[in-house]
Structures are given as C-alpha cells and as structure tokens.
Amino acid sequence: MPTLVMGKPELEEALRPIIERYKGGKGITIPLLAAVQEKIGYLSGESLDFLSREMDIPAAELFGVATFYAMFRLQPQGKHVVRLCRGTACHVQGSLRVGEMLQRHLKIEEGQTTEDGLFTLQFVACLGCCSLAPVMMIDDEVHGRLTPEKAVAILETYRKAD
Amino acid sequence: MSKMIVKVGMSSCGIAAGAGPVYEKIESLVKERADIELKKVGCIGLCFHEPLVEIEKDGKSTVYGEVTPESVEAILEGKDQFTPILSHAQEAPENSMMGKQVRIVLRNCGQIDPQKIEEYEQRGGYDSLRKALSGMSPDEVIDEVLKSGLRGRGGAGFPTGMKWRFAHDAKGDSKYVVCNADEGDPGAFMDRSVLEGDPHSVIEGMAICGYAIGAAQGIIYCRAEYPLAIKHLNKALEQARAKGYLGQKVLGSDFSFDIYIKEGAGAFVCGEETALIASIEGKRGMPRPRPPFPAHKGVFGKPTNINNVETLANIPWILANGHAAFAQYGTEKSKGTKVFALAGKIKKGGLVEVPMGMPIRDVIFEIGGGIQNDKAFKAVQMGGPSGGCIPAEKIDTPVDYESITATGAIMGSGGMVVMDEGTCMVDVARFFLSFTQKESCGKCPFCRIGTKRMLEILTRICEGKGKMEDLETLKELAPQIKDGSLCGLGQTAPNPVLTTLKYFEHEYIAHIRDKKCPAKVCSALIHYTIDPAKCIGCTKCARACPVSAITGEIKKPHLINDDICVRCGQCMKACPVSAISVE
Numbered sequence: 194m195p196t197l198v199m200g201k202p203e204l205e206e207a208l209r210p211i212i213e214r215y216k217g218g219k220g221i222t223i224p225l226l227a228a229v230q231e232k233i234g235y236l237s238g239e240s241l242d243f244l245s246r247e248m249d250i251p252a253a254e255l256f257g258v259a260t261f262y263a264m265f266r267l268q269p270q271g272k273h274v275v276r277l278c279r280g281t282a283c284h285v286q287g288s289l290r291v292g293e294m295l296q297r298h299l300k301i302e303e304g305q306t307t308e309d310g311l312f313t314l315q316f317v318a319c320l321g322c323c324s325l326a327p328v329m330m331i332d333d334e335v336h337g338r339l340t341p342e343k344a345v346a347i348l349e350t351y352r353k354a355d
Numbered sequence: 356m357s358k359m360i361v362k363v364g365m366s367s368c369g370i371a372a373g374a375g376p377v378y379e380k381i382e383s384l385v386k387e388r389a390d391i392e393l394k395k396v397g398c399i400g401l402c403f404h405e406p407l408v409e410i411e412k413d414g415k416s417t418v419y420g421e422v423t424p425e426s427v428e429a430i431l432e433g434k435d436q437f438t439p440i441l442s443h444a445q446e447a448p449e450n451s452m453m454g455k456q457v458r459i460v461l462r463n464c465g466q467i468d469p470q471k472i473e474e475y476e477q478r479g480g481y482d483s484l485r486k487a488l489s490g491m492s493p494d495e496v497i498d499e500v501l502k503s504g505l506r507g508r509g510g511a512g513f514p515t516g517m518k519w520r521f522a523h524d525a526k527g528d529s530k531y532v533v534c535n536a537d538e539g540d541p542g543a544f545m546d547r548s549v550l551e552g553d554p555h556s557v558i559e560g561m562a563i564c565g566y567a568i569g570a571a572q573g574i575i576y577c578r579a580e581y582p583l584a585i586k587h588l589n590k591a592l593e594q595a596r597a598k599g600y601l602g603q604k605v606l607g608s609d610f611s612f613d614i615y616i617k618e619g620a621g622a623f624v625c626g627e628e629t630a631l632i633a634s635i636e637g638k639r640g641m642p643r644p645r646p647p648f649p650a651h652k653g654v655f656g657k658p659t660n661i662n663n664v665e666t667l668a669n670i671p672w673i674l675a676n677g678h679a680a681f682a683q684y685g686t687e688k689s690k691g692t693k694v695f696a697l698a699g700k701i702k703k704g705g706l707v708e709v710p711m712g713m714p715i716r717d718v719i720f721e722i723g724g725g726i727q728n729d730k731a732f733k734a735v736q737m738g739g740p741s742g743g744c745i746p747a748e749k750i751d752t753p754v755d756y757e758s759i760t761a762t763g764a765i766m767g768s769g770g771m772v773v774m775d776e777g778t779c780m781v782d783v784a785r786f787f788l789s790f791t792q793k794e795s796c797g798k799c800p801f802c803r804i805g806t807k808r809m810l811e812i813l814t815r816i817c818e819g820k821g822k823m824e825d826l827e828t829l830k831e832l833a834p835q836i837k838d839g840s841l842c843g844l845g846q847t848a849p850n851p852v853l854t855t856l857k858y859f860e861h862e863y864i865a866h867i868r869d870k871k872c873p874a875k876v877c878s879a880l881i882h883y884t885i886d887p888a889k890c891i892g893c894t895k896c897a898r899a900c901p902v903s904a905i906t907g908e909i910k911k912p913h914l915i916n917d918d919i920c921v922r923c924g925q926c927m928k929a930c931p932v933s934a935i936s937v938e
Contacts, residue, residue: 219636220636222638223618223620224618227579227620258638258639261640262622263620263622264620264621281542281699281739281770282542282698283541284783285699285773285774285783286700290923290924293921294901297901297902298901318621319539319540319541319543319544321367321368321538321543321547321580321581322371323542323543323544323696323699323704323770324368324403324697324698325402326699333582334371335370337368337371341901341923342925
C-alpha cells in the first residue's frame with residue numbers, strides 16, 4: 194500500500210468522503226481508522242486531529258484506539274511489508290533464526306523500515322498457516338517452510354521485481 | 356461412466372503452498388470435458404501435504420498431496436508415479452489419519468465449494484433452521500442443545516445450552532448473537548478453516564441461536580488477519596439473504612434475523628468476551644468486571660450471547676441428528692468431538708476432529724503419525740498462551756475438559772503444538788510470556804507488571820544469568836497474577852511457566868546452575884565448534900556464515916570465532932562431513 198505524501202488541503206479532501214461515510218454511526222472508530230489508513234497509508238497526527246475536529250470525537254479517543262490495536266500504524270511503512278510469523282508452531286520450527294537473519298540482511302530491527310523504503314519488517318503473532326511453519330507473509334502473499342537462506346532469497350526476488 | 360469430481364483444497368494454507376497455479380492448470384485441462392467437474396473446496400485437513408487434490412471416481416476417492424502444475428496431467432489420467440497418494444484404498448495405512456476421526460464440525464470442510472450455497476443445501480444445509488422455525492419452540496431448541504451436552508469450544512467449556520438459556524431469559528427490547536471468530540491463539544487455525552471451508556454452517560448455527568434466544572441481530576467478530584475467511588463469509592451471507600435464510604421473516608416465519616461482520620484490528624485480548632464487546636463498540640478492547648454478564652448487558656448494553664465458531668458449527672448437526680446422536684461421542688462430562696490443529700514437530704500436521712476422550716497419544720501418534728524424523732516426543736502444548744505443556748509421561752491423558760485441566764494445561768480452542776527433544780522448555784515459557792506481556796491490555800497492574808517481571812526473569816535464565824531464587828520468585832508471582840487479573844488473559848498467563856516448572860524443572864536448573872541449555876536452543880548458552888580432525892577445509896561453512904565468523908584456508912581446518920558467531924546453525928547444515936558440533 195503506497196504512502197501518500199500530501200499537503201493539508203489534499204489530506205482534508207482525501208478524508209472528507211470517509212468522514213461522510215462514518216459520521217454519526219455507532220461503534221465506527223475501528224473501521225473509520227482502517228479506512229483512513231487504507232487511503233493514506235498510515236495514521237498521521239494531522240489526519241487524526243482533522244478527524245477529531247470534523248467528527249466531534251476526542252483526539253485522545255482516536256489515539257487510544259489507534260495505539261491499542263496492532264493493525265494501526267502511526268508511521269509510514271515501506272513498499273513491501275514483511276510479516277514474519279512468530280506463533281508457537283513457527284517458533285518451535287525455528288522462526289527466531291529466520292527473524293534474526295532477516296534483521297541482519299535488511300540491517301533493520303523488527304518494526305523498522307529499510308532506508309530505501311522498500312521493506313518494513315514486522316514480527317506478528319500467528320498467520321494461521323501452522324502446518325507450513327515457519328511462515329512469512331510479504332504483502333498479501335504467504336511463503337511457507339522457510340529456512341533463513343530461503344527467506345532471504347524470497348526477499349531478494351521482491352527487490353529484483355522492482 | 357460416472358462423472359469424475361476433482362477437488363482442489365483452496366484454503367489459505369493451500370494457496371500459500373501453491374494451490375492457485377495447480378487449480379489453474381487443472382482448469383485449463385478439463386475446460387472442455389463434460390465428464391469432469393472441478394471444484395474449489397476448503398481445508399481437506401491433511402495440511403502437511405499441501406497442495407492437495409482429491410479425485411472422486413466410481414465411488415472411490417483418492418487424495419493426492421504435494422501436487423504441482425507439472426504433475427496434474429498425470430494425476431488426472433491416473434498414472435502418476437511420483438505424487439504421494441494419501442488414501443488410495445481403504446487398506447492404505449495413511450487412512451488411519453482419517454479413519455479414527457469423527458467429522459461433525461468438519462462435515463463439509465474439503466467436501467463442498469464453500470462459495471456455493473447449493474452444495475451446502477445438498478448436504479442437508481439449512482434443514483435444521485427450517486426444522487427449528489417450523490416445528491420447535493425456542494425452549495425446545497435450547498433444551499435440545501442443553502441435552503446434547505455441547506460445551507463452549509472456545510476454551511472455557513461452559514455449557515452452551517445454559518448460556519443460551521440465560522440470554523433467552525434476559526429482558527431486553529433487542530438482543531445480539533455474536534460469533535467469536537477472533538482466533539488469536541498462536542498455533543491454532545481451526546476456526547479459520549471452518550470459516551473458509553464451510554461458512555454456512557456457522558451462519559446457520561447463529562440463526563438458530565438467534566431464534567432460540569430471541570435476537571434479531573448477529574455479529575461475526577473476525578480477525579482481520581483472515582482475509583479469505585471474511586471474503587467467504589461475505590459471499591455466504593449474501594447468498595443466505597437471497598435464499599431467505601436471513602433477513603425479514605426468515606423462511607416465511609415471524610422470525611427476522613441478519614448478520615454483519617465486524618473485523619478485529621489485532622489484539623489477542625479481544626477473544627475475551629467483555630473485551631470483544633468493547634471492540635465491537637469501537638473502543639479499546641479492554642475487559643471489564645463481570646457481572647453484569649454479557650447475557651444481561653452485552654453489545655451496546657443489550658443482552659448478548661457469544662459463542663465460538665466451532666461451537667456454532669456443531670448446532671445444525673445437533674438439531675438435524677438429535678442430542679442423543681451427539682452425546683454418543685465423548686465422555687460423561689465432555690460430549691461430542693473436538694477439532695484440533697496439529698502443528699509443530701509432528702509428521703502429519705493438519706486439522707483433525709476426534710471424539711472427546713481420545714488419549715492424546717492416539718491423536719499425536721496414530722492420527723498425526725508421530726514425531727518428525729522419529730525424534731523423541733517431549734511435550735505437547737495445548738491451549739496456547741493460556742494453556743500449558745503436557746509432558747511425555749502424561750501422553751495417555753484423554754482429551755476432555757476436566758482431564759486436560761488436571762494436568763495444568765487447558766483444552767483451549769484446540770491448538771496442539773508438538774515439541775520434541777530439540778525444543779527448550781524454558782525458551783517456550785519465555786516465548787509465551789513475551790506474547791502475553793505484549794498483549795496484556797494494561798488495565799490490571801498484576802497482569803501488566805507481573806508478566807513483565809516474569810518475562811525478565813525468564814529472559815535472564817535463558818541468557819545464563821539466572822539465580823536459583825528466581826524459581827521461587829516465579830512460583831510466588833504466578834498465583835498473584837492469576838488472582839489479581841480481571842480477565843482470562845491475566846488469570847491464565849502464568850500457566851505456561853507453571854506447567855514447564857512442574858514437569859521440566861530440571862531444564863530450568865540446567866540453565867541456572869550448569870549454564871547449559873539441554874535442548875541446545877538458547878543462544879547465550881550454546882557454542883559451535885569445528886572438529887579439526889574431521890574438517891576437510893572445503894570452505895562451505897565459511898561461505899554459509901552470515902556474519903563471517905568462520906576463518907581458515909582452503910583444505911585446512913577452519914575455526915569459528917565464538918565472539919562473532921550468532922548461533923544461527925547455518926554452518927552445521929552446510930558442512931558435508933559433520934565436523935561441526937554444538938554444545
């Protein structure tokens with residue numbers, strides 16, 4: 194998902210239809226924030242402030258929800274998001290070593306984005322593909338039965354494709 | 356000649372293993388063939404051999420595993436020599452994996468195309484809803500569920516009929532039925548497979564529940580990590596509405612009921628009922644004290660009944676076959692079947708459904724085929740971060756709620772992660788604590804700070820810096836965290852530590868006193884060395900090392916610099932003469 198860089202008027206214009214869709218509904222905070230993130234790539238401080246003013250929801254409440262759930266990010270992310278599964282089955286099948294290898298290879302820590310903006314690395318709880326463990330998901334594609342070398346080789350195919 | 360039916364397992368893990376290209380290839384081959392019907396089905400259950408293709412012909416069914424686009428043609432012609440055949444004939448030993456199972460929840464998984472409501476109907480789908488609406492009072496439905504002995508499959512095991520009774524008796528102008536599909540336990544994928552492979556069974560179960568308790572609104576709270584499940588659910592809901600199983604005046608009765616999907620946003624604690632309700636309402640998913648129970652004050656303050664996916668998928672079967680048919684399976688207190696996700700160091704990992712009361716040994720060794728590479732079985736983890744590790748000496752424990760709880764673990768939602776001699780139990784305990792500590796919502800201090808302290812201690816022990824007193828501190832902290840927490844997350848968070856301490860204390864002591872990790876997992880306590888007598892100087896290890904910790908001239912013994920080494924084990928795998936060992 195691309196992260197859009199936009200000025201204030203563009204941002205407000207981009208958010209306006211989303212605000213119209215959710216304004217006044219009950220229990221809408223999570224889908225609202227998800228829609229904003231989908232649109233601009235992450236939840237910037239400006240976008241949350243704007244939502245708060247326009248929808249009459251305290252900014253603290255929006256930040257509270259945004260920081261509670263793993264799905265929301267307050268920082269822009271790389272072109273490809275690498276989610277390495279750190280669930281139990283993957284753990285006993287050696288996903289920690291895969292994770293260490295990916296961090297070394299990309300020269301970033303978990304949760305960070307490479308300098309060229311190509312990859313964001315995340316460790317996630319469970320992708321539910323336990324019989325293919327260890328598993329990682331790059332964008333929407335799942336890659337299973339990993340070894341440290343295989344994981345790096347897969348990453349490189351994404352780099353080459355760009 | 357009878358028609359040949361070709362089924363391709365297209366659940367998320369099937370797709371991850373490459374079922375997509377296999378399906379496309381078959382499609383291109385059979386496009387013009389009227390004698391062959393091609394189907395996309397859900398999880399067949401034999402996940403260890405994905406991608407799977409099942410061929411039904413002349414009343415016989417054959418499952419092919421690890422199918423590739425290249426092998427498809429030969430399989431269709433029945434002359435493939437290379438692909439493993441899983442259940443060619445009744446006498447095939449591989450059949451024991453299916454033979455010991457009883458499929459109630461998974462009755463349609465892998466059999467029908469989940470995106471075609473007609474296929475569900477052909478197998479008796481929605482007949483139970485029709486039966487309830489046309490001839491049973493809500494009380495009679497509840498009685499039937501109560502008599503079946505069905506207990507909540509989400510983990511706690513509360514009798515489902517009783518829960519329905521509470522919600523039925525609660526006063527309110529509107530009520531909700533919630534399906535808890537926030538399958539957060541790492542190592543569990545039962546609910547995902549049911550939602551992907553047979554979404555209508557859950558929808559029908561919810562509609563029957565709605566009728567029984569007097570609710571007009573259903574909500575499926577599904578984790579956003581399951582996009583395919585959500586897609587199939589949406590499609591199924593649309594079809595059910597079009598056919599009159601949902602909406603105003605369902606099947607011409609006075610009962611109106613509809614369902615919408617609420618996507619979770621990634622928080623383990625939302626599997627807890629009151630946290631789930633808060634999340635549905637759009638708030639931070641933090642639990643609150645009970646009472647009031649959700650049956651009285653749930654979603655938006657209205658009476659709410661919350662059941663897990665597997666529980667609901669049982670309902671149509673119970674109504675169709677009667678409570679006695681259901682209760683014939685299982686033990687005195689745990690009736691019916693349980694679905695397990697077998698994973699970890701097991702030969703035949705996958706999705707299995709067994710009658711309650713089957714010994715764990717049969718599940719792991721007969722159905723699961725035993726331990727990978729025939730290593731020694733060490734323990735099985737049940738119940739995820741809330742559960743515990745059941746050791747080899749307890750392997751004959753029957754799978755029922757009470758027996759599993761007596762070991763210190765819990766039945767949980769059905770994840771079974773198998774561990775062998777190469778799994779470090781201290782590391783496993785630390786793994787779970789780091790999970791619960793991260794997922795603690797922070798409301799109760801004992802959970803928030805207590806899990807943090809426990810994690811620090813476990814990390815210290817794994818790094819060889821532990822003290823013997825640490826074990827006492829862990830044992831002291833555990834009951835305090837259990838007692839001082841509002842919800843299931845905190846109340847069960849110490850279980851992985853307590854069970855590993857109970858059954859594997861010697862491993863803790865080895866880490867602390869001998870500074871050794873017996874399973875050779877904990878990085879700080881292991882060292883890789885090259886035996887100069889065996890090393891042939893081929894340089895393969897040096898090339899495999901990601902941090903250039905190995906030096907040596909070609910054809911001369913190499914050396915590992917222990918200070919640089921990151922203990923990834925790549926060199927050991929690369930060595931052609933087994934000259935590298937780890938201690």
